[in-house]
Amino acid sequence: MDAEKTDYARMGDSLEYKYKDLTEKVIKAFYAIYNTLGYGFLEKVYENALLIELARMGITAAAQSPIQVFYDGKIVGEYFADILVENCLIVEIKATKNLILEHEAQLLNYLKATNIEVGLLLNFGPKPEVKRKAFDNSRKYEGTKAFWTQMNAEKADL
Secondary structure, three states: OOOOOOOOOOOOOOOOOOHHHHHHHHHHHHHHHHHOOOOOOOHHHHHHHHHHHHHHHHEEEEEEEEEEEEEEOOOEEEEEEEEEOOOOOOEEEOOOOOOOOHHHHHHHHHHHHOOOEEEEEEEEOOEEEEEEOOOOOHOOHHHHHHHHHHHHHHHHHO
C-alpha cells in the first residue's frame, strides 16, 4: 500500500455515508467499464475488468472472497462475494436485464453474515444500474459480532 493511500478499512469517510469516497471510486470504475464493454458479457468478464480497473486506481480488491454463514456458532453455509474491496466493501456483479429484489437480498445477506457493512450491487444490463446497501455491525447478531471481533483481532496480530 502506498503511504499516501487512504486506509478505508479504518476510517468511514463520513458518519452519514460510510466509505463514501471508496464507493464513489468503485462506481466510477463501473461506468468506465460499462462505457467500454457495454452489456451482453457474462458476469465473470465484468468481474475481471473491474479488478483491472480498481488495481489501476490503486485500490486493493480480491475476487470470489468466501463468506461463511454461522448459526449457533457453527458454519451452516459458504458463499462467495464477487469482489471484496479494501476489506470493507462487498461488490456483487450482475449482468441481467434488470436488478430484482432477490439480488438486493443476496447482498444484504452477505452484509449480515460478515463484518462488512457496505455493499454495492452493479448491473451490467441494457441500462447500467447501481444499488448501495448498508447494514451496520451494531445491528447484527451478538454472537456474530463477537466472532468477527475475534477474527479482526487475530488479523491485526498477523
